[in-house]
Amino acid sequence: MKFKKVIIYLFSGTGNAKNTAFWIGDEVKRKGIDIEIVSIDKIHNQEIPKPPDYTLVGFCSPTHGFHFPEIMRKFICRFPKADNCNAFVVNTRAGLRIGKMFLPGLSGVLHYWSSLILIKKGFKIVGLRPVDLPSNWLLLHPALRKTGVDLIFKHTEPKVRQFAKNILSGKKDYRALYDIIQDTLISPVAIGYMYVGRYLFAKSFISSSDCDNCGICKKTCPVNAIKQVNGRMFWTYKCESCMKCMNNCPQKAIETAHGFILVFIFLLVTLLRYGLKQLLTIEPFKDLYWLRTGVMEFVIFSVLFIPFLILAYRIMHWLLRFKIFERFIVYTSLSKYKFWGRYKAPKTKNEI
């Protein structure tokens, strides 16, 4: 199919997916084809126009919890049906470099899920490609050093450009399907992340007393998840943990509260075990031995997790007004320490 136009719908937290979309856009421009790159967070309340016939439509976003973040999932779901249009799906993931080896991230269910939806909407899928760029998941690990970041970018950019050339010249590129075994094995975790994990990560952010209320985090949050409660930034459940706020804060006043999360999980597990033990001493529940199994404990833990987290985060937010408590939370956040750093994708050259 000869494409009349290419439209790439983009979501990006720290810039990896943005670079990727622009590398592809660059190749489109070199071919003399009309290119449009649209940030989906800017149009998320608007009606999505039906793509004209013979358009190649791309979806480009980071991987979150072995799937697309909710904003991209919802966007793909409400994308209009199309006739005579092709589509490609590109996800940036957590690439690492150890010595001379470049290690890939994991896409999980993302490509299979989005392909199914897009095929149902009438698209022909011509490209499925994971793109391994530096991990920005700063809740779990410190930011990669600049040399590592630059090397990963240098290693990955030509692959993305080649992918673009392939699909623009009419070839199919399904590189994502090479990972089918590890993606299938990890898929149950994707479901766990969607229903439990993402809420925990969203509630790991706090603003410290270094915050000067400039409001940049609130204004630039792609999903409007940050609000001000009692003069302090507060992360709501809309948060996608995209890391934009934390990495753009000029005062470096946003921390991921590791200490709070550990204490919260410890207290919840302890309370739950104690509560169950007590419950089973009371008459009508005495014979319910199955409640004592590990599986049941896990189910009850999962059900109580979110309401307890809402409560705990609210209490912590209130307590942060006391200097001694605020310092405790800040100094038990690994992100407070210099070695942890922050991650923002470097700006790369392109012609669009």
Ligand SMILES: Cc1cc2nc3c(=O)[nH]c(=O)nc-3n(C[C@H](O)[C@H](O)[C@H](O)COP(=O)(O)O)c2cc1C
């Ligand atoms: C909350 C969160 C979840 C993530 N989950 C995954 C994952 O499941 N698999 C993976 O390979 N990378 C994962 N990552 C890493 C990002 O997908 C990766 O760094 C991506 O390139 C960031 O793109 P961006 O800079 O456009 O936001 C995750 C990052 C965050 C912040």
